[in-house]
Amino acid sequence: MKESVIIMGGGISGMSAAHELIERGFEVIVLEKKENLPGGKARSIPISGTASGGRKLLPGEHGFRFFPGFYKHVTDTMKRIPSNYNNSNSVYDQLVESPNILIVRKGFIPIQIPSRFPKSLNELKSIINTLFHTSTGLEKGESKLISLKLWQLMTSCKERKDNIYEKLSWWEFTEASNHSNNYCELFVDGLTRTLVAAKAEVCNTRTNGNVLLQLIFQYVNNQIANDRILNGPTNDVWLFPWLEYLTKAGVNYYFNSEVLSLETNRKQITGVWAIVSGQKTKQLLSADYYICALPVERAAFLFNNKEILDMDKNLSNVITLSQDVAWMNGIQFYLEFDIEINKGHIIFADTPWALTAISQAQFWRSIDLEREYGHGDIRGIVSVDVSDWDKNGIIYNKPARDCTKKEVIAEVWEQLKNSLNTNDRIVLSDTNLKMVFLDDSIIFNHEIFSFHTPSDNMAMNEMSKYGSNVISENDEPLLVNKINTWHLRNESRTLIPNLFLASDYVKTNTDLATMEGANEAARRAVNDILFDSKSLFEKCKIWELYEPDVLMFHKWLDKRRYEKGKDWKNFPLLAIVFYYIVFLLLYRSKTFIYDK
Secondary structure (H helix, E strand, O other): OOOEEEEEOOEHHHHHHHHHHHOOOOEEEEEOOOOOOOEHHHOEEEOOOOOOOOOEOOEEEOOOOOEEOOOOHHHHHHOOOEOOHHHOOEHHHHEEEOOEEEEEOOOOOOEEEEOOOOOOHHHHHHHHHHHHOOOOOOOOOHHHHHHHHHHHHHHOOHHHHHHOHHHOEHHHHOOHHHOOHHHHHHHHHHHHHHHOOOOOOOEEHHHHHHHHHHHHHHHOOOOOOOEEEEOOOHHHHHHHHHHHHHHHHOOEEEOOOEEEEEEEOOOOEEEEEEEOOOOOOOEEEOOOEEEEOOOHHHHHHHHOOHHHHHHOHHHHHHHHHOOOEEOOEEEEEEEOOOOOOOOEEEEEOOOOOOEEEEEOHHHOOOOOHHHHEOOOOOOEEEEEEEOOOOOOOOOOOOOHHHOEHHHHHHHHHHHHHHHHOOOOOOOOOHHHEEEEEEOOOEEEOOOOOOOOOOOOOHHHHOHHHHOOOEEEEEOOOEEOOEOOOHHHOEOOEOOOOOEEEOOOOEOOOOOOOOHHHHHHHHHHHHHHHHHHOOOOOOOOOOOOOOOOHHHHHHHHHHHHHHHOOOOOOOOOHHHHHHHHHHHHHHHHOOOOOOOO
16 A cells, blocks of 8 residues: 655645656655746746737746756656646756846946856857956955955865854855945855845855855866756746646646645654645645645744644744745836847846846747737736845935835836946837736735836826836745754754655755755655655755765865864865875775865
């Protein structure tokens, strides 16, 4: 008889766990709160009322998708999802390279950086030419400091990262307080705003540094593109094919199903009370094992129960972490005529709301937006992530979370134009803008509209049309890695024998609220169930973060200093040569053992 698993939450972690379990012979139930969309924060959002003539609804997003080359877990799963889209074999085939990163700031020539190492002499010449003819605005010595900080990250031992850098803010590590605004915009804030919604002042150096290093190490690997995106709307090219694969394989995936509480016998979980498929009365569902793949704020509500905490007091960590959330939400601008802007991601380095964006239509080469989506008048989409909702904007001089929906839209559009448009070139124009969609996770007081068409005077003349209610809450915040919070993250296995965790609050190698981290956490939970059930199936593969062997010697030197209580040091060349000889002698005598 098959053993059964109930998975609470149908986001990337929930779907990943279901995928691994159903392929290993388990009976699987997934409970997803959304009415009809799988994938959680990764989903695209069909915008009601935006289609005619047999076309599909325009796709909105919680935020644009980004698949760095160092992702291993989620892309491995994608390779195992069948897809005939665009005559392909798997969903993985829908990933396309995003070749360039553009950094724009008002008053500066944009900096364009290739997302991968040059493959030819001409590409190398182009990079060098760009670097030498682009003003960064960095002050004397700041370029050298950036190189030194990167080298320090590369050559610091694991023990220093885990015990020192985990408790050190990225702002402090980079010495941001002592340097120019341009240094902060290009280096200090550049990483935090691109990958997560964390602020440099409070996010930890261990996580930020590890992710930055993975991007750098992957940069020189020409086997895999370092920056990849999907070649169509997320639902169409990934999540719907994935859902179809899971349900055909036997997964019972229930939408519009909200987990209310856990039933226990004070020793283990005996059932889940839930509203299933939108029914009026709650039901008690039972299984052999239970996986909590809910986001941190919903898991905290579920675990805030004396019976649960009496069985595993460590689950109170989830309640504590539920306060460490920030906002990172998407807004899409739909254009009458496509504007490419850049062949890849755009970092608006000096925008107060920490905007990043991508012009999507250029990567959807098999899609004719005009013919397939909307009303036939949309040919371009600029998808934007807003990562700082607490700083004052440039129009209303107040943070995004204090704005009305109309003000948020007007402010983001103005910040984009302010960075891109110059006296000589207008990139974004109001006349080209047909429609806007703001992530529906941002909830305004009783407002029901989802989009509108802004114009030059929209913030002044039409406020009454859209209401003046401000933001009341964010229904889907993002867990961020603050200083000294690693100890609050639980293992995937809990002290409750049949309850397992698969979400951002689980200890993973990725250690970041991303699709990759969600998939890795799910694999860890599944492996625990495989062990407990004495399954003969092979365990899910878990990848370590990549560390080049060439740096092992330098890490050995730093570990020696760390064990003596000394700070990291950049050794001069003569000392490096001496220590390297000692290193080789120890290594060859087989008395040297070092865990990278």
